[in-house]
Amino acid sequence: MIVLMKKHATKKQTDRVINKIKEIGFKPHIDHGISTVIGVRGDTSRFDPDVFYMDGVEEVKRVSKPYKEVSKEFHPKKTVVKVGDIEIGGAYPVVIAGPCAVEDEKQILKTAEGVKKAGAHLFRGGAFKPRSSPYSFQGLGEEGLKILVEARAKTNLPIVSEIMNQTQIDLFEKYNIDIFQIGARNMQNFDLLKAIGQVRRPILLKRGPSSSVEEFLLSAEYLLSSGTRNVILCERGIKTFETAYRNVLDLNSVALIKELSHLPILVDPSHGTGIRSLVAPLSYAAIAAGADGVMVEVHYKPQSAKCDANQQLNLTQFKALMKSIIK
Numbered sequence: 001m002i003v004l005m006k007k008h009a010t011k012k013q014t015d016r017v018i019n020k021i022k023e024i025g026f027k028p029h030i031d032h033g034i035s036t037v038i039g040v041r042g043d044t045s046r047f048d049p050d051v052f053y054m055d056g057v058e059e060v061k062r063v064s065k066p067y068k069e070v071s072k073e074f075h076p077k078k079t080v081v082k083v084g085d086i087e088i089g090g091a092y093p094v095v096i097a098g099p100c101a102v103e104d105e106k107q108i109l110k111t112a113e114g115v116k117k118a119g120a121h122l123f124r125g126g127a128f129k130p131r132s133s134p135y136s137f138q139g140l141g142e143e144g145l146k147i148l149v150e151a152r153a154k155t156n157l158p159i160v161s162e163i164m165n166q167t168q169i170d171l172f173e174k175y176n177i178d179i180f181q182i183g184a185r186n187m188q189n190f191d192l193l194k195a196i197g198q199v200r201r202p203i204l205l206k207r208g209p210s211s212s213v214e215e216f217l218l219s220a221e222y223l224l225s226s227g228t229r230n231v232i233l234c235e236r237g238i239k240t241f242e243t244a245y246r247n248v249l250d251l252n253s254v255a256l257i258k259e260l261s262h263l264p265i266l267v268d269p270s271h272g273t274g275i276r277s278l279v280a281p282l283s284y285a286a287i288a289a290g291a292d293g294v295m296v297e298v299h300y301k302p303q304s305a306k307c308d309a310n311q312q313l314n315l316t317q318f319k320a321l322m323k324s325i326i327k
């Protein structure tokens with residue numbers, strides 16, 4: 001439910017509404033725009049909105065969508081997630097680059113230095129890898145996080161890495177991982193969402209390959225309703241009948257989510273296509289569709305990558321991509 005205050009409502013009138021919300025046992029969420037919008041957090045479905053018609057109130061409305069805090073109705077102003085000086089959802093597209101997996105120190109340092117030089121804003125790499133086969137490389141685990149931390153110290157690029165379950169939260173905190181990535185396979189791991197939603201860290205939530213836009217936004221709602229506002233969405237392609245590429249990069253979702261939600265959204269054209277030569281054109285298409293940036297897999301020697309070798313750019317290709325994105 002949202003309480004829309006009149007344009008010239010006084011602070012006293014706004015405070016009275018806020019106190020009423022608290023008194024009834026809900027939590028207020030205040031968004032100061034041209035008019036103040038006060039979101040009522042919690043399950044208000046059986047609650048009579050008339051209670052909030054007080055002096056200074058223009059309108060009390062139920063949020064029509066199943067996801068509430070994620071919706072633009074609840075929070076009309078665009079959310080900008082800050083990582084140091086970098087603004088995700090700000091005025092310029094943000095680029096996260098780095099290999100699929102952390103393989104060794106040399107691979108990470110060479111790749112991190114290369115992407116930094118080319119102008120990337122953040123560095124990525126999986127230390128814990130969710131692989132379809134149990135016999136495939138599963139990542140270096142904690143050792144991988146240590147190498148990422150070394151790369152951050154050398155390049156000053158904040159680091160993004162995937163967290164696979166709740167037991168890893170302390171470890172990710174210990175190494176001060178700048179953005180906790182929730183992978184596509186875990187998008188509907190609701191216990192994980194609830195636990196990470198309580199951590200005050202930026203979260204990158206990837207869309208499940210078989211999830212609808214509504215399910216994607218409801219997963220984000222789990223995070224927001226657990227307390228955080230630092231959520232970045234990431235479209236990474238969906239499964240369809242098409243087998244010519246790994247996934248179909250659903251750019252409709254980017255344009256639609258921009259209409260439905262205040263959260264920033266990035267696009268991952270690497271997993272979205274699975275084909276190296278398609279990464280640049282789909283990066284441009286993503287930005288044209290309104291994405292707040294892209295996350296791209298880059299490896300200093302893609303041909304020797306331990307996973308996703310076919311979709312990782314080399315440093316020369318990444319440099320060319322960055323040049324065009326900046327332009």
Ligand code: PEP
Binds near residue numbers: 162206236
């Ligand atoms: C990744 O970004 O490393 C990854 C595994 O992607 P996804 O979860 O989208 O498959």
Ligand code: MN
Binds near residue numbers: 100297307308
């Ligand atoms: Mn990958």
